[in-house]
Amino acid sequence: MLRLVIAVGCLLTAQVHAADPRTVELGRGIAEGAVLPEENTCSRCHGARGIGRPEEETPRLAGQPRLYLHKQLDDFAAGTRFSEKMAPIARALTPAQREAVASYYASLQAVPYPEAPYGDPRLVQKGGVLSAIGDLERDIRACEICHADAGVGIAPSFPYLAGQYAYYTENQLLLWKAGSRKNDALEVMAEIAQRLDDEEIRALALYFARVRPPPAALSSAVPQEPIPPPPDAPAVSD
Ligand code: HEC
Numbered sequence: 026m027l028r029l030v031i032a033v034g035c036l037l038t039a040q041v042h043a044a045d046p047r048t049v050e051l052g053r054g055i056a057e058g059a060v061l062p063e064e065n066t067c068s069r070c071h072g073a074r075g076i077g078r079p080e081e082e083t084p085r086l087a088g089q090p091r092l093y094l095h096k097q098l099d100d101f102a103a104g105t106r107f108s109e110k111m112a113p114i115a116r117a118l119t120p121a122q123r124e125a126v127a128s129y130y131a132s133l134q135a136v137p138y139p140e141a142p143y144g145d146p147r148l149v150q151k152g153g154v155l156s157a158i159g160d161l162e163r164d165i166r167a168c169e170i171c172h173a174d175a176g177v178g179i180a181p182s183f184p185y186l187a188g189q190y191a192y193y194t195e196n197q198l199l200l201w202k203a204g205s206r207k208n209d210a211l212e213v214m215a216e217i218a219q220r221l222d223d224e225e226i227r228a229l230a231l232y233f234a235r236v237r238p239p240p241a242a243l244s245s246a247v248p249q250e251p252i253p254p255p256p257d258a259p260a261v262s263d
């Protein structure tokens with residue numbers, strides 16, 4: 026019993042560490058304009074609490090795994106992921122500020138989703154099939170292998186796709202297909218995108234834009250009040 030208590034205690038420490046409230050608070054300040062000039066304030070383009078802004082063609086950031094967001098900011102700063110808008114912003118932040126703002130957006134688990142867009146049912150179904158089983162004949166792996174059931178993501182490295190805006194998902198797949206985005210450490214995304222035709226890319230983007238994950242399935246659950254995991258649960262470090 027004592028060993029169990031110690032084990033649960035260690036897991037709790039890891040969770041509390043992942044959601045260090047001071048880091049999150051520092052990140053919130055950066056997101057809302059405490060550090061950068063007004064035009065570079067994250068919420069101006071990414072919306073309040075990282076909900077995304079279709080007018081700016083920005084992605085939803087709320088609840089995305091902390092390490093994934095941190096890596097993207099480092100990649101924008103280093104130029105290994107190209108974005109005219111994001112590169113100067115990421116470079117203006119110190120490494121500690123990039124970590125803090127990533128922690129802030131990762132901590133936003135309960136931000137509501139916009140209304141699911143209409144999607145031609147034939148396309149949506151096609152996207153769902155590619156996500157769940159891929160296409161064996163053309164060697165296209167199922168998205169769910171890495172992005173989890175219904176694309177809810179797997180922290181720390183696999184972003185959620187569920188609930189992401191279709192314009193953003195479509196554009197990222199096209200960037201990978203064209204070889205302009207190539208910051209994927211596993212080098213799988215370019216290979217997958219090259220095998221998809223433009224209609225399949227559109228189908229996947231629509232399918233994921235319509236999926237709404239149950240709160241319990243969110244990829245980087247960082248509870249505000251840590252809840253003891255069941256004794257046999259694997260350690261969640263992010
Ligand atoms: C001028 C508008 C603008 C501002 C300000 C801005 N962003 Fe962005 N951001 C974008 C756009 C546009 C993209 C999509 C880039 C692409 O298409 O690859 C993006 C993409 C991102 C991504 C990649 C998300 C993913 O799912 O891979 C992250 C992370 C991000 N921004 C974080 C931030 C943070 C943190 C701030 C504030 C410090 C910020 N952004 C400020 C426009 C902006």
Ligand code: HEC
Pocket residue numbers: 084096155156166167168169170171172182183184186194197198208209210211213214217229
């Ligand atoms: C073998 C693992 C793997 C498979 C299978 C996979 N992905 Fe990914 N995907 C990744 C990784 C890793 C990243 C993050 C890359 C990075 O760090 O920038 C990613 C990122 C993405 C992104 C960018 C998300 C964002 O917020 O910018 C999209 C979109 C995406 N994948 C779509 C898909 C689709 C659609 C499929 C199925 C057709 C798929 N992926 C299959 C591993 C995978």
